[in-house]
Amino acid sequence: MAHSNFKKRTLLVSLAGLMAVSTAACGNSEENNASGGSKTETVTLTMMHPWTTPNIDNDVYKARIEQFQKDHPEIVIKTDEVPSAQYKTKLRTLAAANNLADINVVWPGADLAPLVEGSLLEPINGLMDNWKEILPESALSPFNVADQQYAVPTKQTFVDIVYYNKEMLASVGYDAFPTTYADFIELVKKLKAAGLTPISLGNKEQWPLQSSILSIVGDRFTGSDFLEKVMKGEAKFTDPEFVSAISVIDELAKLDAFNTDANNMDSVQSQDYLIQGKAALHITSSTVDARVRINNEQGVKFGIALFPSVEGGKGDPAKSAGVVQYGIAIKSKLDERKKAAAEEFMKYFVSEDLYKDLISNGVVVPAKVDVPEDASPYLKEMLELTGKGTAPVFDSIIPTQVVSVIQNGLQALTVGRGTPQEVAQDTQAAMDEYNKK
Numbered sequence: 001m002a003h004s005n006f007k008k009r010t011l012l013v014s015l016a017g018l019m020a021v022s023t024a025a026c027g028n029s030e031e032n033n034a035s036g037g038s039k040t041e042t043v044t045l046t047m048m049h050p051w052t053t054p055n056i057d058n059d060v061y062k063a064r065i066e067q068f069q070k071d072h073p074e075i076v077i078k079t080d081e082v083p084s085a086q087y088k089t090k091l092r093t094l095a096a097a098n099n100l101a102d103i104n105v106v107w108p109g110a111d112l113a114p115l116v117e118g119s120l121l122e123p124i125n126g127l128m129d130n131w132k133e134i135l136p137e138s139a140l141s142p143f144n145v146a147d148q149q150y151a152v153p154t155k156q157t158f159v160d161i162v163y164y165n166k167e168m169l170a171s172v173g174y175d176a177f178p179t180t181y182a183d184f185i186e187l188v189k190k191l192k193a194a195g196l197t198p199i200s201l202g203n204k205e206q207w208p209l210q211s212s213i214l215s216i217v218g219d220r221f222t223g224s225d226f227l228e229k230v231m232k233g234e235a236k237f238t239d240p241e242f243v244s245a246i247s248v249i250d251e252l253a254k255l256d257a258f259n260t261d262a263n264n265m266d267s268v269q270s271q272d273y274l275i276q277g278k279a280a281l282h283i284t285s286s287t288v289d290a291r292v293r294i295n296n297e298q299g300v301k302f303g304i305a306l307f308p309s310v311e312g313g314k315g316d317p318a319k320s321a322g323v324v325q326y327g328i329a330i331k332s333k334l335d336e337r338k339k340a341a342a343e344e345f346m347k348y349f350v351s352e353d354l355y356k357d358l359i360s361n362g363v364v365v366p367a368k369v370d371v372p373e374d375a376s377p378y379l380k381e382m383l384e385l386t387g388k389g390t391a392p393v394f395d396s397i398i399p400t401q402v403v404s405v406i407q408n409g410l411q412a413l414t415v416g417r418g419t420p421q422e423v424a425q426d427t428q429a430a431m432d433e434y435n436k437k
Contacts, residue, residue, distance in 0.1 A: 043341040048080040048101040050087035056290035056361045085205035108142030110399040122330040123148040139366035151327030156366040158286040158322040158386045160216035162305040168280040177305035200279035201262040202270025206407040215321040218245040219391035223314035227397040237428040246420035253414045294362040294376045318388040323396040405430040
């Protein structure tokens with residue numbers, strides 16, 4: 001009997017031990033799940049971006065986000081898509097409240113500075129080996145502050161490409177785009193006399209006059225160091241050269257060079273005006289080359305040029321106004337799991353494959369990658385046009401608060417309100433107010 005009881009006790013102890021081992025194993029499995037070992041557990045990241053318009057690069061970016069989530073089901077990217085005209089304002093508002101998204105699209109210069117000063121972005125120096133072979137210093141430096149890298153750019157944008165309808169120009173006696181401002185004004189007058197709209201403009205969002213036109217017109221008059229001098233207090237927007245640049249927009253408005261509904265039309269609609277033959281010229285970003293020429297069956301009838309030289313101007317007429325942009329940045333102070341997931345996303349998103357996809361669709365990139373064999377011949381033409389020097393883009397240097405003031409002033413000029421001198425004075429006053437902070 002004693003032997004039998006002993007065997008029972010032994011069996012009970014063995015079962016208890018087995019259950020303990022089993023329970024411990026289950027506990028370890030749950031811990032693995034908590035640390036990300038389970039396929040069912042996810043990390044959710046928020047991402048704010050401005051890729052809302054039907055431009056080809058926006059489609060490439062959004063497709064890459066989708067592909068990342070297919071390849072990384074354990075990481076969910078919750079996107080906040082903000083139209084480009086409102087994006088910087090929202091970014092600034094969220095930054096002031098210390099409520100940035102986990103991943104943000106950022107611009108260099110004046111837009112990046114307050115984010116860095118507020119310690120709102122995570123330095124990514126430890127990740128830079130991922131791009132050391134493909135991104136040159138010139139592409140990275142705009143997002144580098146005090147030897148700390150805060151973002152990596154996804155594209156190089158030239159904002160001032162003059163698209164023109166070759167047939168319309170030929171109809172008024174031009175077989176090439178004018179190379180001087182005086183001849184350009186004559187072209188505008190001849191197009192107007194022929195019953196044609198000289199320049200399509202969609203300034204509802206306000207940035208086109210400032211970014212695509214004033215950036216390069218200003219550079220032609222003032223030279224490429226002017227905006228940096230303004231930031232240092234060594235030059236003013238009321239200087240005669242810059243007032244002359246504003247006067248170009250005033251002169252074009254008085255010549256009725258723009259479509260009458262320019263301020264009620266957005267940038268995409270104004271591209272359509274050109275494509276549909278409702279205007280002879282359109283000045284805009286190199287990004288839209290896909291819509292105008294590459295993916296357009298009638299693309300061959302459109303030429304590209306840069307804004308012409310101006311008499312007595314200090315700027316190089318061979319330069320195009322360009323900026324590296326759409327930098328991908330990570331919010332600071334994320335917990336370890338979110339930070340690791342955000343870094344994984346950044347390494348995947350900004351890659352040689354992304355740059356090649358953009359190039360294949362005619363988008364200029366800042367990376368040292370071979371142009372794919374299937375790249376459009378129009379891309380080579382664009383690279384040739386924009387490869388002779390880069391002028392600064394106005395809103396990549398000047399603070400957003402000041403940009404808003406000049407945008408309002410430029411738009412007012414198109415409807416006959418105000419003068420170039422008044423726009424310059426208001427802009428300088430806003431700059432002075434900014435410098436008091």
